[in-house]
Amino acid sequence: MQKIAEKSTLKAGEVALVGAGPGDPELLTIRALRIITQAEVAVYDRLVSEEIMNLLPAYCEKIYVGKKQAKHHLPQEGINEVLAQQALAGKKVLRLKGGDPFVFGRGGEEAEYLLERGVSCHVVPGMTAASACTTYAGIPLTHRGVAQGCSFITGHLQSEGELDLPWTSLSNDSQTVVFYMGINSLPIISQKLIEHGRLASTPAAVIEKGTCPQQRTIRGNLESLPDLVKAHNIKPPALIVIGQVVDQFDPAHVNENGYLQPIVNRDA
Structure with a gap:
């Protein structure tokens, strides 16, 4: 000690x-x-x-x-x-x-x-949001046979209103992509990833105020997520997660604080 x-x-x-x-x-x-x-x-x-x-x-x-x-x-x-x-x-x-x-x-x-x-x-060092918030939402960043790597990307728009990112390298289906500061640029992110080969049906989620009592997790896919964010009035701070790992656990297992539990009496 x-x-x-x-x-x-x-x-x-x-x-x-x-x-x-x-x-x-x-x-x-x-x-x-x-x-x-x-x-x-x-x-x-x-x-x-x-x-x-x-x-x-x-x-x-x-x-x-x-x-x-x-x-x-x-x-x-x-x-x-x-x-x-x-x-x-x-x-x-x-x-x-x-x-x-x-x-x-x-x-x-x-x-x-x-x-x-x-x-x-x-x-x-501190827990970065990509690790902590996804864990609290029951989303593993990597999972054997599903995602072999992950990338942390800033989605903050530049002064010219552009988002200059290596879109092709972010379109690998075996990679999880996490965007910080990307809520305002989510429509561009969705469009560009689809244009560069990522399937529109790729599971995607946004985590608002992760690890806090007000945490909300909205799940959809790469194409639908911008509309879901607008419909649920998601505001920063929020994290965007794109990849097959989003669907790794049934949301019914997840208690929004990193606590996973079996599904009991699901058909009751």
Whole structure:
């Protein structure tokens, strides 16, 4: 236990880039929890759940830099500067990020900025949404004989309103594809994948607010999913999953929190 504690010590003038996972505080790592309880300043995003924020010490200063799609409370350059300023002032700084810092979290950019200014960083991995949310929805990312690999892709539209992705390589039926930040671009995603060879009937799902009490999972296929998202008024944060694994478990087995149970009295 002593070695674990030593690795989890946040010193004055250091920054810890900590992955908070997609929301459920029970998915925090032991190391993340240890760091959180030492923070003097917490710089946090919109996707960090209230339950996790409540784990911060009472004396911890909280600085909100939340990001919503296309609407940033503070631009990335400003976030970098805040982290450096707080660390150089001798504070124990926590950068609390939804998911994992190095998976679409810009943790690499923040670490580079801090290192250039002489600030040491801890990087603490967190459960990324593609893994945690699909598990809570009863969708395995890989399954023998069904899917031999998976890809994590950002579906965020570029400034020109385009989505330039390697569509052909994403159309392999033995591969699961997970799109982050893709709700607004889902019609384009569906169209392009079908154009490049993915069957319109390919099972697909969207998971809204995964691992949180409000989680919803909507299942359909690659062609129908855009209309289903619109009909159910799905809003970000939401994850799109495309591949045969979506249908691996009957939804009747799934209890929306990673709990699978036998189907009892199905014909009753």
